[in-house]
Amino acid sequence: ERVLLTGGSGFIASHVLDALLDDGRFQVVVTARSEEKGKRIAESVKPRQLSYVVVEDIVKEGAFDHVFQSQAPFHYVVHTASPYHLGVQDPVKDFLDPAIKGTTGVLKSIKAYGSSVKRLVITSSSAAILNPDKHAEVYDETYWAPVTFDDAIKNPVKNGYRASKVLAEQTAWAFVRDEKPNFDLAVINCTYTFGPIQRKLSSLEAMNTSNHRIRDMLAGKMKGALEPTAPVFTWVDVRDVALAHLRAMTVPSAGGNRFYVVGGHFSNKQVADIIRREFPRYADRLPVDAVHDLPSDVYGFNNSKSKEILGLQYTSLEKSVVDTVKSMLELFPDI
């Protein structure tokens, strides 16, 4: 069967791609923003079944139409493309438009030109679940972040990304409910994601956002003091996130569900302690007297749905950090 994976150049997408290809049942087409990026992805996974198609900007009306018109038939679509960074300038341009219009574009194109598609899997986020202003005791898939478009405009740094994820996800559920298209929907609400980087990067700056704190610890940028762990105190390994996407696509009962995908709680001190223990050569780049700043009343999480329906078994923080550090040192030996 054939799968369309959007945002193929991304960190999470690179692992979703591996999970899809390792499974062996799927032919995958990825979208990339340029020929050059597409080629790089295709070369990185040779000699397996993969091709790419250029979608320059998911914000453009009808951006995905040509993909379905020229590459059909697809049986599944996995939509990961959406910006995640910490340098927001204009919340609409940087986050809200690509997230919301990108999602709407995928939905409309499938409905118009993708009659063979059975299921769409979307990468949402725990950002669409959590409410940092008043945390729930235990979060699960029934929670929705109470953040609006206006909140994003008023406070782009705090709310821009969060609003983009919650509004994009709500748009998708509303579309499926109202339009009753030929496909159903499953959503992965993964939390802060660590894990190995498996594509060549042009620079340390080009690294995906959620691995920055491990990169910065290794580079000695937190030698004086670790940055606070807040606002997110839960993490998950990217390989578990990838498997979640694959299973959300293939397990029949996953349709119509959100999945809160969380490996555990963590603090920056725990991450630093693992690096110090497993990579003693880098010990002097880390503060000796770092504080374990996980609040005693930290919010809880219920990930049982992801275990029961998707069969996830979560990777340990230790393994995830070790594998992440190894991948960074391989790519950047002089980090």
Ligand code: NDP
């Ligand atoms: P990356 O930055 O590595 O990937 C983002 C992807 O989206 C890239 O392929 C990027 O293309 C593409 N993209 C962004 N804007 C556009 C646009 N306007 N047009 C076309 N493509 C675009 O981040 P992640 O892998 O971390 O994130 C992937 C998904 O996972 C996102 O939906 C994110 O919200 C979600 N997520 C991430 C978490 C994390 O901790 N990392 C946690 C929870 C959810 P290009 O490379 O060309 O810029």
